[in-house]
Amino acid sequence: MIYLDNAATTRIRQEVLGEMLPYFDQYYGNASAVYSLGAKSRYAIDQARDRAAALLSTRPERIFFTSGGSESDNWALIKIAEMLSHKGRHIITTQIEHPAVLNTARSLMERGFEVTFLPVDSEGFVSPEAVRDAIRDDTILVSVMTANNEIGTIEPVAEIGEVCHEAGVLFHTDAVQAFGQIPMAPDRMNIDLLSASAHKIYGPKGVGLLYIGPFASHIGALIHGGGQEKDKRSGTENVPGIVGFGKACELAAATIEKRMEAESALRDHLIGRILDEIEYSSLNGPSGDKRLPGNINISFKYIEAESLLILLDQNDIAASSGSACSAGSIEPSHVLLAIGRDEEEARESIRMTLSDKTTLEELDQTVEILKKNIDMLRSSNIFYQAAK
Ligand SMILES: Cc1ncc(COP(=O)(O)O)c(C=O)c1O
Known part of the structure; x- marks a missing residue:
């Protein structure tokens, strides 16, 4: 996993x-x-x-x-x-x-x-x-x-x-x-x-x-x-x-510098590949050293984050969305709304957060699985078809 x-x-x-x-x-x-x-x-x-x-x-x-x-x-x-x-x-x-x-x-x-x-x-x-x-x-x-x-x-x-x-x-x-x-x-x-x-x-x-x-x-x-x-x-x-x-x-005290360096590099690799290779994707939050080393949060236009997370799970990848499910309805993230994303964009966002055991290979594999599943979800989205 x-x-x-x-x-x-x-x-x-x-x-x-x-x-x-x-x-x-x-x-x-x-x-x-x-x-x-x-x-x-x-x-x-x-x-x-x-x-x-x-x-x-x-x-x-x-x-x-x-x-x-x-x-x-x-x-x-x-x-x-x-x-x-x-x-x-x-x-x-x-x-x-x-x-x-x-x-x-x-x-x-x-x-x-x-x-x-x-x-x-x-x-x-x-x-x-x-x-x-x-x-x-x-x-x-x-x-x-x-x-x-x-x-x-x-x-x-x-x-x-x-x-x-x-x-x-x-x-x-x-x-x-x-x-x-x-x-x-x-x-x-x-x-x-x-x-x-x-x-x-x-x-x-x-x-x-x-x-x-x-x-x-x-x-x-x-x-x-x-x-x-x-x-x-x-x-x-x-x-x-x-x-x-x-x-x-x-x-944590003994490893903090090493982890920050390694996780920031992995984070930037994953962000870079996603933004380069997956169209209509955008980063939420800052880039560089004002961002937590292990945090990635991306909006993928024309997909529902919840559907993507289920597909990722079926591929043994655990990630999360900023949405909180309460009383059966999925509320868009208050954080994404506060940075100016609209409700739709907030529902198109997923968060991936790294550990000090996360590897480059795992992230490259994640990108491939993201690409495949996002393509699949978008292929049945009429707004995406119209935008193309
Ligand atoms: C920013 C922040 N504050 C507070 C908490 C709550 O911490 P705990 O799970 O230890 O109660 C969390 C947990 O996700 C958090 O991310």
């Missing part, structure tokens, strides 16, 4: 799984216990925290483990909003965020907060000037993703954070797609809160982190209970998951 959906999730790395397994059945102690079996778990969590902190070039005290990127996003937005509601009730985010941010922001609107959803340009960039213009006296939080999960746009988060700090506003970034893929150092990037997730970097599902910087350190807990994670995130720790996340962070 050719797996090209690594932005959705990655296959766990064998070394990661190997480090996790003993924590299910040998070192199963509760990390809060005083006996040595518990201490073993406590030590393993501390080590994972060190490894995650190293990947972010920060201190371990600033890392708090959660159940994943969604929880981290919910925690940052909801608890900062509550903490600062006496100062103001205005939050700024963007139109292209992941639903974990968008729907959390909408839930805050139902509670009387006001949210500005900033537009983006035709490549998906948020401008720091637009953030500056949107900040008001009652603005308490800005949340802009580090990199977009659909079109791979890498946002100028350090500049946006600077604008926020000049205005005395806290800055959160959803770095789920960027963490471990491009260098991130929140302490030096004007970032107060950063969300990340293990399963996008060859770690296990259901574990993530929230980085909490010094200006946000009074944030309250989202999950209350026995006081784990310094009373900021209760619940018996997911020790195997956290251990796996730590190992995935260590491996």
